[in-house]
Amino acid sequence: MKIFDIYANKHYQVMNKTVACIGFFDGVHVGHQHLIKQTVELAKQKGLTPACITLSREPLQVLYPERDIKTIMDIEQRLQAIGSYGIQQCYLLHFDQAMANVSAADFIELLKSLCIDTIVAGEDFRFGKQNKGDVLMLEKQMPTKIIPLVELYGQKISSTTIIEALEKGEVEYVSSCMNRYYAIDGFVIHGNKVGSTKLGYPTANIEYNPFIVLPRVGVYIGRVIYEGKTYRAMINIGHNPTINRRDFLSLEAHILDFDQDIYGKRLVVEFSKYLRYEKKFNSKEELIEQLDNDVQSVRDYTYEIRNV
Ligand SMILES: Cc1cc2nc3c(=O)[nH]c(=O)nc-3n(C[C@H](O)[C@H](O)[C@H](O)COP(=O)(O)O)c2cc1C
Ligand SMILES: Nc1ncnc2c1ncn2[C@@H]1O[C@H](COP(=O)(O)OP(=O)(O)OP(=O)(O)O)[C@@H](O)[C@H]1O
Structure with missing residues (x-):
């Protein structure tokens, strides 16, 4: 996917006509996937390039840096996922104070300068300073295809509900919303070596991006993807209260049937099912x-999502 950086108050003259969907697309959930598919389909019918217009940063992180606003994906994961559903070109709007101050009317002028044949937006899409613009305003000024919202269990699928579900540990609901397991990637760092030396369960401690949502503290059934191969895993997010309690939240995975040195290597951890809360045991033996x-629960578990 080709990426064009767009800044507020600059003039652009784009020649390549596109059909472009618009939004933040955090999590690239099933609602976003539907919107993207409609965009790709329409672009194909018209013989144009399927594109997307998105923001470089979550607006609330820029406008309220003191608040601890987290996202489902970092920008690389978000753009990679958008591209994987067939979008070929991305207008990445650099979100800063200047962009936040662009009025809805000026935002439409910016869109017009990008040579877009048709904009594709969900019916609740809003834009411009203080979110004052909506799709009714947009369609008066530009050809706009408005997409009805995709729901699950009678509720609109949205990035916000996915974040709330992750914070409650409801990773199965999240998988249904995303049609993928929730995934965090990071590098393997050194832990206290307790897992391998005292427990017989070596764990890969993962250094995660602090701006990404961590699911609720507890133990999960999941998978680890390492060098293109997928392995069953049991994952713990917590403070390790029984041995060497930590003040910060660690993310660690015991990978089943795996015996390689992976310090410093990058891997992806996927969350399939919440198993139990993290408990302080009275002894190492009880843990x-x-x-x-737990390992038996992982072996007994049937993974429903096969493709990664
Ligand atoms: C699947 C799994 C479940 C765990 N559950 C608990 C738990 O309930 N209570 C606890 O104190 N530690 C728990 N731990 C953390 C272990 O105590 C931890 O792996 C050990 O302290 C090793 O840490 P190290 O990698 O720094 O050596 C769990 C770890 C894993 C991988
Ligand atoms: N469930 C859905 N079905 C169809 N389109 C959707 C759905 N959710 C969002 N969209 C559309 O996808 C684009 C990107 O959505 P955006 O990330 O802005 O919103 P969101 O997923 O609802 O997140 P939030 O919870 O932060 O509002 C927008 O055009 C939006 O209207």
């Missing part, structure tokens, strides 16, 4: 007994 049960 080991619990881990024996």
Whole structure:
């Protein structure tokens, strides 16, 4: 996917005509996927390039830096996912104070300068300073295809509901919303070596991006993807209260049937099912007994999403 950086108050003259969907697309959930498919389809019918217009940063992170606003994906994951559904060109609007101050009317002028044949937007899409613009305003000024919202269990699928579900540990609901397992990637860092030396369960400690949503503290059934291969895993997010309690939240995975040195390597951790809360055990032996049960739960689990 080709990426064009766009800044507020600059003039652009784009020649390549596109059909472009618009929005932030955090999580690239099933609603976004539907919108993207409609965009790709319409572009194909018209013989034009399928494109997307999105923001470089979550507006609330820029406008309220003191608030701890997290996202489902970082920008690389978001753009990679958008591209994977067939979008070939991306207008990446650099979101800063200047962009936040662009009025809805001026935002439409900016869109017009990008040589867009048709804009594709969900019916609740809003834009411009203080979110004052909506799709009714947009369609008066530009050809706009408005897409009805995709729902799950009678509720609109949205990035906000996905973040709330992750914070409650409802990773199965999140998988249904995304048609993928929720995934975090990061590099493997050194832990305290307790897992391998005292428990018989070595764990890969993952250094995660602090701006990404961590699911609720607890133990999960999941998978690890390493060098293109997928492995079953049991994952813990927590403070390790039984041995060497940590003040920060660690993310660690015991990968089943795996025996390689992966310090410093990058891997992806996927969350399939919340298993239990993290508990302070009275002894190392009790923790080991619990881990024996957890590993059995992973072996008994049927993964429903096959493709990564
Ligand atoms: C699947 C899994 C479940 C865990 N559950 C608990 C738990 O309930 N309570 C706890 O104190 N530690 C729990 N741990 C954390 C272990 O105590 C931790 O892996 C150990 O301290 C090793 O840390 P290290 O990698 O820094 O050596 C769990 C770890 C994993 C991988
Ligand atoms: N469930 C959905 N079905 C169809 N289109 C959607 C759905 N959710 C969002 N869209 C559309 O996809 C584009 C990108 O959505 P955007 O990321 O801005 O919103 P969102 O997923 O609803 O997130 P938030 O919860 O932060 O509002 C917008 O045009 C939006 O209207």
